[in-house]
Amino acid sequence: MLFKKILLITCLFFISTAPCSAQSLERKFYGPHYKSVEEGMIEGGRNQAIYSYILANATTPGVDLVGLLPPKDRLEILKTLPEEATPEEKNSAILEFVLGKMSENNRRTAALSVIWGNKTKSLKHVVSLGK
Amino acid sequence: MKKHLPIITLFTLLSISPLAHAQNLDDAFQYSLSGVTAQKVRLTLIAQNMANLTTLEDENTGLPWQKRYAVLTPGENGVRVVSVEKSNKPFGKYYDPAVPQSNADGYVAFPNVNIPDEMVNLAYTEMVFDSNITAFRTTKALYQSFIDAMK
Numbered sequence: 001m002l003f004k005k006i007l008l009i010t011c012l013f014f015i016s017t018a019p020c021s022a023q024s025l026e027r028k029f030y031g032p033h034y035k036s037v038e039e040g041m042i043e044g045g046r047n048q049a050i051y052s053y054i055l056a057n058a059t060t061p062g063v064d065l066v067g068l069l070p071p072k073d074r075l076e077i078l079k080t081l082p083e084e085a086t087p088e089e090k091n092s093a094i095l096e097f098v099l100g101k102m103s104e105n106n107r108r109t110a111a112l113s114v115i116w117g118n119k120t121k122s123l124k125h126v127v128s129l130g131k
Numbered sequence: 132m133k134k135h136l137p138i139i140t141l142f143t144l145l146s147i148s149p150l151a152h153a154q155n156l157d158d159a160f161q162y163s164l165s166g167v168t169a170q171k172v173r174l175t176l177i178a179q180n181m182a183n184l185t186t187l188e189d190e191n192t193g194l195p196w197q198k199r200y201a202v203l204t205p206g207e208n209g210v211r212v213v214s215v216e217k218s219n220k221p222f223g224k225y226y227d228p229a230v231p232q233s234n235a236d237g238y239v240a241f242p243n244v245n246i247p248d249e250m251v252n253l254a255y256t257e258m259v260f261d262s263n264i265t266a267f268r269t270t271k272a273l274y275q276s277f278i279d280a281m282k
Binding site: 041042044045046048049050051052053055056057058059060061063068095098099102103106109110113114116117120 | 150154155156158159160162163165166169170173203204205209210255256258259262263265266267269270272273276277279280281282
């Protein structure tokens with residue numbers, strides 16, 4: 001009877017700790033920064049799409065191009081423009097700003113992709129050592 | 132819940148760009164492509180306007196050449212050329228009774244195309260065209276860096 005109880009408790013323990021073990025295993029494999037690198041890459045792709053959209057609509061009348069920028073960039077450009085500037089005046093300054101931000105975003109995302117690639121390579125190396 | 136509503140709204144406004152449909156590099160390619168196409172249409176129309184600067188009689192309307200311009204609208208795939216419109220600005224006129232198109236008073240109407248306007252439009256359109264090409268190249272480079280990372 002006691003043996004059965006111990007067996008049951010052991011089984012319950014393994015079942016209850018299985019996801020945690022999987023998580024810790026994942027954490028061990030990938031490290032805490034793996035996910036943030038991935039998220040940075042996804043955000044870089046999204047920003048690139050936004051910049052492309054703004055450039056595509058650079059000559060479309062009635063579009064608030066500053067309002068389309070990602071929030072961080074929007075705050076940055078609004079600091080440099082006068083508050084009383086009309087949307088047309090703000091739009092006139094956006095082309096160079098977007099090109100600069102696009103270049104910056106490109107370099108950052110490319111760097112993140114290199115980090116991601118290196119992390120994956122080292123992970124592959126570690127896994128293959130266990131064979 | 133009501134107490135936190137302004138904070139949630141502010142957070143949402145700050146964290147989400149109004150361009151919810153712009154998500155990845157494939158979208159970026161699509162936007163740049165639409166931008167290049169729209170600017171190409173604008174360049175073609177500017178070239179037409181410049182070429183017809185001295186056209187005193189359009190074979191379709193019988194009037195002097197009317198300035199053409201593209202009507203653009205933002206869309207989910209970037210920008211769209213909705214239509215090509217003719218300008219309704221008044222024609223210029225000069226006195227030359229010898230010209231066959233002159234009216235009873237001897238005045239000839241000439242196209243409502245303004246050369247400085249067209250030149251400024253040409254320079255700006257060319258710049259935006261180049262910007263879209265740069266965006267396309269940057270997206271391509273980014274794509275390539277992602278592919279290289281997976282090798």
